[in-house]
Amino acid sequence: MHIAITGAAGFLGHRLIQRLLERGELRGEPIRRLTLIDQLEAGAPEAAGVEIVSQARDITAPGAFDAMLDGRPDVIYHLAAVVSSAAEADLELGLAVNFDATRALLEGCRSRGLSATRLVMASSVAAYGGELPETLDDMTALQPQNSYGTQKAMCELLINDYSRRGLVDGLVLRLPTIVIRPGRPNAAASSFASSILREPLNGEEAICPVPTDLDLFVMSPRKVVEALVHGAEVPGEVLGSFRAFMLPGITVSVAEMLETLRELAGQAAVKRIRHEPDARIQAIVGSWPTRFNTRRADRLGFEGDRDFQEIVEAFLVDSGR
Structure with missing residues (x-):
């Protein structure tokens, strides 16, 4: 099992790495390789039998994903993003990182025939907005009111379409606000x-x-990481035609x-x-x-x-x- 993680040096990527190495397997197969991509090399503890390759990459640069995709990963966790306030302050940067890089990643999968690769992207509650009902569900129309949410919504639709075409096995998890993050305040x-x-x-x-x-609408780091792990294991045939949904915060x-x-x-x-x-x-x-009907996520085994x-x-x- 070869797993790749973009945004691997972030707090969520770091926790996901730790959890995967603790498990030692995914989808019933032993993890043999981890490829980690971020602006800086992501640190990871040594694990017996696991080859860990950490790559410092600007994911907006041409060919940034080539080496990773040439290794034909079985699962890709796409966590890299410019967060909300930063994306609002710098439209070009937000588009380049949040949307253009995601499209390049999908095109890289398509050109290599990685149709069976499970691509799990972290989206956000920010994809919603505007005039909304009191309680939302996965099919509530997306009307984001900021650039970050708009960029995430565009990526959701693109991943859904590539999955519909059989070009990749995509899944989008809309994350609630993650509380309590360790470290120091960031630009979100x-x-x-x-x-x-x-x-x-x-x-x-x-x-x-x-x-x-x-x-x-909040969720703990523990539950988010478990949701990411579970997202790689949910069979594609039970996801249906729309592959983006809200996690149970x-x-x-x-x-x-x-x-x-x-x-x-x-x-x-x-x-x-x-x-x-x-x-x-x-x-x-x-x-x-702030209020969601998450029956679909519950039915698929995600826990809040x-x-x-x-x-x-x-x-x-x-x-x-």
Whole structure:
């Protein structure tokens, strides 16, 4: 089994690598090779019997995927992306990384006859927007209200069409907002959703740029990684004609997030948060829907978190507390 991962040096790619090496197999076959692509070489622990090839690539450059695809991977995880705020600030960069590189990846698969390769792309709740019903499902029309969501929506349609034509075995997982991300805040508009928990738990101050009555649709890093692994194993014949769907997150308000923080870490942790409204972030995040019917994902065996407390407790365990 040869598995390739773009965006492998990111936090999600790093966790996916760890999980795959822990399992040692995918689709019932032993993992023999991992090819990792990112702007910088992605680190990975040594694993007996697994050849790990890490490639530093600008995925917008011509031929960036050639070496990876020449190895005829059985599964490709396409995680590389310019995140929401950065894609909104720089249209050309967002298009080049989020859309053009995805098209180049699909064309590379087509030209090599990789029709059996399972391509799992991480999309986003940002693909939705505009006038929406109270509860959405996978077939709700996509009307993204920002460039990041638009670029993801275009990729979804392209992967669906290449799969319809039998050129690749594609699957798109729309990710809820991932909470709690480790590390430091990034350029994503949703970065605050992790920082208002992570920093206070670390004894540091954090800024909340949105109203506390704002709802978010969230999922833990653990469950997202398990969904990515499972996404490689779902048989293509049960996916149907439309291969993009929302993962089973949970809906929680910022106020409820802060109340969970208070319950687990005390009022002193909550007091480390400063409320400083940011209209730009509010406009982006406020356009994202928060309630979904995810029966299709449930039926295919994808699992979400039980509640928000479980998400925070998982972060504390993963942080060694």
